[in-house]
Amino acid sequence: MMKQLSATDKQLILATQAGLPLCAKPYQQLAQQLQLTEQQVIAKLEQFIQCGIIRRIAVVPNHYKLGYTANAMSVWDIDDDFIDALGEKMAQLPFVSHCYQRPRHLPIWPYNLFIMLHAKDKSTIHTQIQQIKQQLQPHYQRYELLYSSKILKKTGLRLNP
Amino acid sequence: MLSPLERQILNQYQHHFPLSTTPYADMAKALKLSEASVIHCLRGLMRKGVISRIGPVFQAKKMGASTLVAMAVPTERLETVAALINSYEEVNHNYERNHQFNLWFVVIAQTWADIIQLLAEIETITQLPLLNLPMETDYYIDLGFPI
Incomplete structure (x- = not known):
């Protein structure tokens, strides 16, 4: 059922839904942007995976571009x-x-x-x-x-x- | 079109992208490459548009209420009705399909009551009946997508 998302939860979802930054320490970069610690970001994402809000963290293929039209x-x-x-x-x-x-x-x-x-x-x-x-x-x-x-x-x- | 390395990365990392302080270095270790070559390869895939993003795949239904809605819209009204549907922030997908029910859209809101209210409003404005088709069971098995 409905999970109550905190303001931080929502910010993290919005900041990651278009993808993680492609740099050596992407979670740290997110943390800076959201004024959290790197460990807080990682823990929060782990928690999202556990409760199913995040299904998986992935390299997401573009099916259309791969010919699956x-x-x-x-x-x-x-x-x-x-x-x-x-x-x-x-x-x-x-x-x-x-x-x-x-x-x-x-x-x-x-x-x-x-x-x-x-x-x-x-x-x-x-x-x-x-x-x-x-x-x-x-x-x-x-x-x-x-x-x-x-x-x-x-x-x-x-x-x- | 894809190099063996690109294919391997795509097949191997549709699940379990590392949730660690240095995910690309972890991938590099598993692939026996340097961190720089992994990042370079992913940048290339991104530039070619073969990957749409690297990041979390969210499950909207866990964040609130959602449903799929179908409407049978007369062709001459399709544009106007689609514009109305698209104007709602709660609508995040809207497709035209080749069927008597030709308009298919997904609504995501905080509560089920919000959804019912929104659908009632659309019915009142358009005077067209709609099919409310919320998911009852998800038979999902996470296989990824073989490439």
């Missing part, structure tokens, strides 16, 4: 009794980046499993879909494939003061 959102109507087992199975596929259960809104929206796919071209996406279908049978009723045609907004996190 086909990104699709596939949505599936899965039998409720099987959704956890199948969701966990789908999340293990190497080309699946995110796999979420979300509520249906019947009758207009019957889909309860969202599987995000990444590939270098659309034909590979279709191969991936075939693979997913095989694994979900006979516990899915239908699916749809949605491509993003336009990014209308994409910003970093904004935190209310």
Whole structure:
């Protein structure tokens, strides 16, 4: 549930969300900027990892630049009794980046499993879909494939003061 | 396009970037290189745009409430409605998709009540129904991305 973030927490999140400084002692540089000690910055980041606010600290690849230009959102109507087992199975596929259960809104929206796919071209996406279908049978009723045609907004996190 | 070293760094450091006083020196030690060559290699990757950043990957849902919203917007109103949606600070992603539900956006706010209020406001202004699709389960397994 909602974690209460302190003012320092928020400053640290805002200062690091675009990346760490690329210098020999990046945490020290952050510390100076935020008027903390280097050890405080490191301890705070460790704490964020422990509570899940930070998933990992990473060299984050730009998938698009690496040629992964086909990104699709596939949505599936899965039998409720099987959704956890199948969701966990789908999340293990190497080309699946995110796999979420979300509520249906019947009758207009019957889909309860969202599987995000990444590939270098659309034909590979279709191969991936075939693979997913095989694994979900006979516990899915239908699916749809949605491509993003336009990014209308994409910003970093904004935190209310 | 990528050198073996670049590929190795990308594959090895999508997790566990060192949280130590000298992370690049630690990487250098593991890769049997100098600290300067690690920094040089990462600068190159950054300049080429192959890496978008080096740093924490945050999980927004741990910082407050969030949801995914879909709307079916008539094509001739898409631009206006998208502009309205984008004007909210709480909206951080907004995509047009090839579907009857053609507008998909993510809302992040402090509390669930804030989200409900914001969505009600959007419905009132646009007079268009929306699908509120908060995540119920995240079947996430942290595999990184093989390159």
